[in-house]
Amino acid sequence: MGVLNVTPDSFSDGGQFFSFDKAIAHAEQMISEGADIIDVGGESTRPGSEFVSDDEELRRVIPIIERLASSIPISIDTTKASVARAALQAGAEIVNDISGLRFDPVLADEAARAGAGLVLMHSRGTPKTMQQLPPVDDVMSEVINGLRESIAIAEQHGVRRESIAIDPGIGFGKTAEQNLELIARLDQLAREFPDFLLMIGTSRKAFIGKLLNDAPADARLHGTIATVVAAVLNGAHIVRVHDVKAVVEAVRVADAIRNAKAYAS
Numbered sequence: 001m002g003v004l005n006v007t008p009d010s011f012s013d014g015g016q017f018f019s020f021d022k023a024i025a026h027a028e029q030m031i032s033e034g035a036d037i038i039d040v041g042g043e044s045t046r047p048g049s050e051f052v053s054d055d056e057e058l059r060r061v062i063p064i065i066e067r068l069a070s071s072i073p074i075s076i077d078t079t080k081a082s083v084a085r086a087a088l089q090a091g092a093e094i095v096n097d098i099s100g101l102r103f104d105p106v107l108a109d110e111a112a113r114a115g116a117g118l119v120l121m122h123s124r125g126t127p128k129t130m131q132q133l134p135p136v137d138d139v140m141s142e143v144i145n146g147l148r149e150s151i152a153i154a155e156q157h158g159v160r161r162e163s164i165a166i167d168p169g170i171g172f173g174k175t176a177e178q179n180l181e182l183i184a185r186l187d188q189l190a191r192e193f194p195d196f197l198l199m200i201g202t203s204r205k206a207f208i209g210k211l212l213n214d215a216p217a218d219a220r221l222h223g224t225i226a227t228v229v230a231a232v233l234n235g236a237h238i239v240r241v242h243d244v245k246a247v248v249e250a251v252r253v254a255d256a257i258r259n260a261k262a263y264a265s
């Protein structure tokens, strides 16, 4: 899944793709590099970021979705039912909700009505405040319990189990060590939720920079590759990334190694 931020303030490529033409060109590049899905987001969710209004978010994402949806499956990265609804109408096929239905459970009705895919991500608090929360004791239990709640809400609103993907929410209200633990133990999460696709987003995040002498976001590619390979070996099905070409190559090899293990045992 290639990341397409259409925001003036996203953390690693903020402002770069904020014009329509630049956003489309970047999406086409990611498609040519082997992306299977483009994740379109009009509201930054990096730590410390502010909410934007429904109207502003719609103004940013809808023209982009209308233009791209005939070329590739589109997911809409939003927590708002109104934005999800318009995006699905414009041709998006997946709703990616970083709040796991905590902010707007009505979003599940929109996904259900459209027969769309729904990504339920675990997070704590809001993007503005999540990194100021006191860390939880047991991050794996917190994520498992949170995802179970999100899945229950989705199913109550009519979303089919096979339409749901789960995501541990790397960087959303977790310490750097907890992010590493979630990647290292992703196989455990996969075993807890055998009926669901497993997605993860580690790309260019701060915990990688921290391991690399505070490398800035644009110097975290090799660290990102390490996280993606670990995630695939531990059962991830979908990886959300900025650097599509490099990650597609790494995932092809990691996936072949994973399959070699499955066939050998």
Ligand code: PT1
Pocket: 011, 045, 046, 047, 077, 096, 097, 098, 119, 121, 167, 169, 170, 171, 172, 199, 200, 201, 202, 204, 205, 206, 207, 240
């Ligand atoms: C993600 C994700 C997302 N991440 C899903 N959607 C972001 N399903 C946006 C940092 O610590 O992992 N899964 N949508 C981006 N959010 C962040 C969070 C960016 C933390 C950066 C950090 O640097």
